[in-house]
Amino acid sequence: MADDETPPATYDDLRAVYVNATLTRSPGTSHTQRLIDRSRHIMDAQGVQTEVIRAVDHDIAPGVWPDMTEHGWPSDEWPALYERILAADILVLAGPIWLGDNSSEMKKVIERLYASSGDLNDQGQWIYYGRVGGCLITGNEDGIKHCAMDVLYSLQHLGYVIPPQADAGWIGEAGPGPSYGDERDDGTRIGLDNDFTNRNTTFMAWNLMHTAKMLRDAGGFPSGGNRADSWREFTNAVDQPPLA
Amino acid sequence: MADDETPPATYDDLRAVYVNATLTRSPGTSHTQRLIDRSRHIMDAQGVQTEVIRAVDHDIAPGVWPDMTEHGWPSDEWPALYERILAADILVLAGPIWLGDNSSEMKKVIERLYASSGDLNDQGQWIYYGRVGGCLITGNEDGIKHCAMDVLYSLQHLGYVIPPQADAGWIGEAGPGPSYGDERDDGTRIGLDNDFTNRNTTFMAWNLMHTAKMLRDAGGFPSGGNRADSWREFTNAVDQPPLA
Amino acid sequence: MADDETPPATYDDLRAVYVNATLTRSPGTSHTQRLIDRSRHIMDAQGVQTEVIRAVDHDIAPGVWPDMTEHGWPSDEWPALYERILAADILVLAGPIWLGDNSSEMKKVIERLYASSGDLNDQGQWIYYGRVGGCLITGNEDGIKHCAMDVLYSLQHLGYVIPPQADAGWIGEAGPGPSYGDERDDGTRIGLDNDFTNRNTTFMAWNLMHTAKMLRDAGGFPSGGNRADSWREFTNAVDQPPLA
C-alpha cells in the first residue's frame, strides 16, 4: 500500500503502455528498461494492464504520416503499435539521454504520434483526448529535465493530460560513469536506492493512475470549447475585449 | 457558447490568476496582455473570477526563498502575490519571447514559485496540488513552443495538472516585425484574426476550466502514493522487480 | 561579391558538407533543401567544394557506435558518410521542425557523430577539432532557435568552432501554413524574399568560410590545454584558488 490510507479508487480497469526509446535492441541491456520496470511494477500491483513497446525492436519508418507504406516505405510496423497506444489510458514515453537530449528513437515515436494528431474522437476532440501521459529518462549524466520538457510538451500538445510530477529519472554526477542499475565495486547497484528517483517514480505512477481514473469515470475529457468543428463561434465572436 | 451543446458544468466557483511576465511596466503596451485579455475574456464569460498580476510592476526580489526580506533584501512583494496565486484554481504564466527564450521576469516568478515547492497541503501533498496550469506566449518571431515547454514543465513539476493543449501564442514570420495586435498598414491588427492562435487560446481556456472543475469536484487531487511522508513504504519495499 | 570590398581571403581550398535531416526521401520535396541550396550557392561561388548528404536516403543504423554492423545491425552506411564529413572543413546540419523540435533523422546523425567523439586527431585533440559548424532550419511555424540551440551545442561539444550567427532559417506565422519556398496564390514563393532569412543565410555562409579559413591557415585549432592526455597536470595541480 502506498499510503496509510486505502487508495481512493481501484485501477484494474486501466491500461498503460510504456514506450522504451532506447537505441539498444533486445536482448541488449537497456538501463531505461530498469526504471520502466520499477514504474510498471507499481501499476501492476494495482491491477493496471501494462505492456512495454521497445521501439528499436520494431521496423518503424520515419515520417509524419499514419502509415508510411502509403508514402513509399516498403514496410512500417507503426500502424499496429499505434493501435496498442490508442487502446491505453496511460502512455509513458521513456528513453535515454544522448548529448543532453532525447534519442532519435524517441523523436521518431513522437513524430509518428503527431501524424495522427488531426484525427478526432467520438466527441469531436483530437484523438488523444481522454488519456494521460508521463515520461521516464535515464542517463549517466545530465538531461532528465531537458528531455522530459520536450516529451511532456509533445504529449500535452497531442491531447494528453499531464498529471503533477509526471516525470522521473536517474542520472549520476557530471561526467562519464555508470548508468542506472549498473554494479558498483561493492556489488550494489547504482541508482536503485536513490530516494529522489524512487519518490518521483512513485508519485508519477500514482498520479498517472489517479488522473486516468478521473478521466475514465468522467467518460473522457469533458467536451466544450475544445472541439475542432465548433470553437470558432466563440473566440471569433464580435465582442472581443478592447485592445490593451 | 463555445459549442452547440451546453458546457458540462458551471465554472463560477473557480478563480484564475494570470501572471504577465512582460519586461514593460504599466502603463506601457504589453503585447502579451492582449492575448491574456482574450483568454481571460473566455473565462470571465463563464463566471470565473479572474485577475492579472503584471510582475514587473511589483517589487519582487530575486531568490529561491518564500520571503526574501528574511534573506537580506529590503523589500519583497512576492509573499502577497503568492497568496493570490495560491487562492486560485488556475494559474496561467504568460510572457514575451526574447532571443528565443522566456523573459527574466518569467524566470523570476518561477524561481519564487519554486521556493515554496516543499510546503505541504492539508492532504500531505505538495502545496500546489489540486490546481491546473497553462501558458501564453507572444513574440514577433519564433519561440512559443520553446518557452511553453519550460513553463509547463515547471508547473507540472510544482504539482499543477497540465490539461490538453495548455499553451497558446502568437508569433509572426521569421525576422523582425510587428508584435501581436500591432496595426498593419491597412489599419487591421496583426494576429488577432489568426485562426490557430484563437483556436488554441479557446481550447486552453476551456481545458483549464474543465480540469479545474474536475479537481474542485474531487476535493483536490486524489491522495495516495503522492505524499511526502508516506511514499517510501511502497517503492523501497523489498519486492522490487528483477533487474533487466 | 558580398561586399564593396574584396573578401580577405580565397576559399577554394575548403570543403563543406551539408547534412539534410529531412524525413522525406528523394525525390520527394524537401523544403530544407531549398535553404541548403541558397547557402551552398554562396559557398560554391567562392570555390568551396560542397556536397549534400540526405540522411534519410541512406541506411544509417541507430546507435552510438562508429560502426553498428559490429553491434548487431545487418548494415550501416554511416562509416562511409562519416569519412565524407571528416574530410570537410565545414559541417552544416540542416533539418525541419516537427512539434517544435529537431527531426529524428537529425538526432540520429548527431548520435552517430557523437559515437566517434572520443577519437583523437594528430595533435591529440578530439577528432573534430579544426572544423567549423553551422545549422539551417525550416518549418511552417515556430522553432528555429530551439532546434539550432541543440544542434550548435552538439557541434561545439564535439569540437567544432561555432562562428558568429551560425544559424539561419525560415518559419511562417503561428499556425499551419506553407513551408519554405511553397507557392502562394499570386505565384510567388513564400520565404524566398525574406530579408531576415536571406541575411542570416549570407552571414552564416561567410562566417563559416572565414572561420574555416582561419583554422586552415593556422594548421588546425591551436594546441595547448585541450589535449586528452595532458590537461590534468594543469587544473589538478596543488595551487588551486582559495575556495569562495
Add this chain to the structure above:
Amino acid sequence: MADDETPPATYDDLRAVYVNATLTRSPGTSHTQRLIDRSRHIMDAQGVQTEVIRAVDHDIAPGVWPDMTEHGWPSDEWPALYERILAADILVLAGPIWLGDNSSEMKKVIERLYASSGDLNDQGQWIYYGRVGGCLITGNEDGIKHCAMDVLYSLQHLGYVIPPQADAGWIGEAGPGPSYGDERDDGTRIGLDNDFTNRNTTFMAWNLMHTAKMLRDAGGFPSGGNRADSWREFTNAVDQPPLA
C-alpha cells in the same frame, strides 16, 4: 604549463569578463563563483586580465534597451557594466541551475546584451564581433547542457565566436544534495576533484584564449558577407539556385 609543450602564443594582451548570474548577493556563498575561480585561475596564470561581475550585486533594470533610465527606470547600472563587457575579448556567462533552467539574473543579462545587438563596430559588423564566449554552470543536479545550450546560442547570435567545448559545469547525482565545493562528511569538498569538470574547465579556458588570440591577431573577425549594410547585394541577386 597545461601541456608538455609551450603554448603556441602569449595571452597577456587579452581581457576576460566573467558574469556570475547567481541569485545570491555578496557576501553570500555562490557555488558558481567557485567554478569561475577555477577557470579564471587558468587565464590569470597566462597573464590574461580577468574580472568578475556579480550581476545581482548591481542595480540592473529589466528591459531590452541599452539604458533603461531613458525608459522610465529610476536607475540602471547596466551601461557601465556593458562598457566593461565590451572592453573584453572573452565573455564567460556563468550561473546556477534552478528548476532545470538558467537563473533570472542570467536571462536579464542576456536581455541587456541583446539590447545593443543592432549596434555596429568599426567594420560595419554587429558590435560583439571579434570576441569569444563561453559558459559555466553549476547546480546540485541536472541541467548543465540545457542551460549552456541557451547561453551559447545567445552568445553566437550576438556575434561571439564559440570555440570547441566552450562550456563546463558540475552537478551531482539526481536529487537534492550538496552543491559544488560543499563539504562532505569526510571533510573533502564535492566536485572539486571531478575529472570531467576539471577537464572541461581547462579545455574551455584554453580554447577561449586560443580563439581570442586568433581574432586579436587577425584584427577582429574577418569582414566580408557579414556587414549589415552590404550583404543584400549578394543573396538577393538574381542568380538564385533553381528551386528544389
